Amino acid sequence: MNLFQPALSTFASDVDNLVMMITAIVGFWYLATNVMFFWLLWRYRAQEGVKALYVTGHEPELLRWITYPHYLIIFMDLFVIVGAIKVWYNVKQNLPEPQEVVRVVGQQWAWSFQHPGADGILDTADDIKTVDGLHVPVNKVVHAKLESRDVLHNFSIPVFRLKQDIVPGRVITAWFEATQAGVYDLQCAEMCGIGHGLMAGRIYVESDEDHLAWITANTPK
Amino acid sequence: MRVDVTSHGGAILLVAAIAAIGASLTSCMSTPAAGSPDEGLALFEDYCAPCHGANAAGQENIGAPSIASLPAWYITAEVHKFRDGARGAHFDDIEGLRMRPMAAALQTDGQIAAVAGYIAALPAARPAPTLKGDAEKGKVSFGVCSACHQADGTGSEALGAPPLTKQQDWYLARQIHKFKDGVRGANPLDKTGATMAPMARTLADEDAINNVIAHIQTLGK
Ligand SMILES: [Cu+2]
Numbered sequence: 010m011n012l013f014q015p016a017l018s019t020f021a022s023d024v025d026n027l028v029m030m031i032t033a034i035v036g037f038w039y040l041a042t043n044v045m046f047f048w049l050l051w052r053y054r055a056q057e058g059v060k061a062l063y064v065t066g067h068e069p070e071l072l073r074w075i076t077y078p079h080y081l082i083i084f085m086d087l088f089v090i091v092g093a094i095k096v097w098y099n100v101k102q103n104l105p106e107p108q109e110v111v112r113v114v115g116q117q118w119a120w121s122f123q124h125p126g127a128d129g130i131l132d133t134a135d136d137i138k139t140v141d142g143l144h145v146p147v148n149k150v151v152h153a154k155l156e157s158r159d160v161l162h163n164f165s166i167p168v169f170r171l172k173q174d175i176v177p178g179r180v181i182t183a184w185f186e187a188t189q190a191g192v193y194d195l196q197c198a199e200m201c202g203i204g205h206g207l208m209a210g211r212i213y214v215e216s217d218e219d220h221l222a223w224i225t226a227n228t229p230k
Numbered sequence: 231m232r233v234d235v236t237s238h239g240g241a242i243l244l245v246a247a248i249a250a251i252g253a254s255l256t257s258c259m260s261t262p263a264a265g266s267p268d269e270g271l272a273l274f275e276d277y278c279a280p281c282h283g284a285n286a287a288g289q290e291n292i293g294a295p296s297i298a299s300l301p302a303w304y305i306t307a308e309v310h311k312f313r314d315g316a317r318g319a320h321f322d323d324i325e326g327l328r329m330r331p332m333a334a335a336l337q338t339d340g341q342i343a344a345v346a347g348y349i350a351a352l353p354a355a356r357p358a359p360t361l362k363g364d365a366e367k368g369k370v371s372f373g374v375c376s377a378c379h380q381a382d383g384t385g386s387e388a389l390g391a392p393p394l395t396k397q398q399d400w401y402l403a404r405q406i407h408k409f410k411d412g413v414r415g416a417n418p419l420d421k422t423g424a425t426m427a428p429m430a431r432t433l434a435d436e437d438a439i440n441n442v443i444a445h446i447q448t449l450g451k
Contacts, residue, residue: 118328118331119328119331141319208331
């Protein structure tokens, strides 16, 4: 069994690798401090005839034990900061040219989608409007124009490692490029009221032929 | 004070306290058993009252109509439609999309029947009018409607036509618009809605809608 959701967008593994690196660094220090802590507790436990030492925290030979690991942690932070900025830039700030633009409308408590249809242009007569299901082509850069009809929502597609807040009154553009055809879950990831837990949908990632067939079958007459 | 962890009295007291808290929590959280007379009330308070109000008299700011004293057969039918996507699953049906997950919160047919029975037994809300129309003119166009909704607006179970005298006028107007625009009653699963949709188109404009509603407001008084 796979413990994790598969990584199915161009940037999904970058996000995973960043999380793994942070987990490894933080995990190392977590274990190191705990081993040290419990060892010290055991090693210097109350002993017959030994008087406890009063430590002010200013003794240089003791202070070293704090400052040296501290510098090491700051050094390792550099890796986290550089990694995080790279991922943030790639996912959130850099917008590759779109090959398909869709509109995603969140509301209490449903997802509605507007697809550009055969002409590839939004807000024309051949647009396909759906509820619950978003259809996109595989291996294409898709821009999703995120809008809300009421409160804050969050457009989240776990297999893409994509998560973007939706703010009423604004149009926020998220992007992704799916790397494998299939049907995947999407969900609201921002508490938005009594029906938040029921605010789910599906994304249908389709090969070019399947996508075209879907457009042909669903174009409004 | 020193806590003596070896005291049996203390341990027993602690266990008893935890058990008592647990018992009181489960008793106030669990819904009454299926089929019990309180089941409908409990489900209504948990899942319906937040929008339709404690007396099921509706809340205009949410778009939730008064449903008190609607017949149980109609409530059951509509909740099933919302659940199955026959109603409230259209891109432009903002209020219907809001109601839909709430219907999905009811899990069994027994629960739907229990809630419907409870709401049907509530006294009608008799909401005050908010629209202005000419009831005399409306009476003429209501001739068509009376074939199904009956001359006194009480509806007909055999035809699936609900009473129109229980809901607010803004709600009735909104539904007529939805039927006209193909937002309600256009889904292939919605058999009874399909009989109503062409009837809404007999009302040519805003005035005609307001007039017929003004007439409906005079019924059942
Ligand atoms: Cu939401």
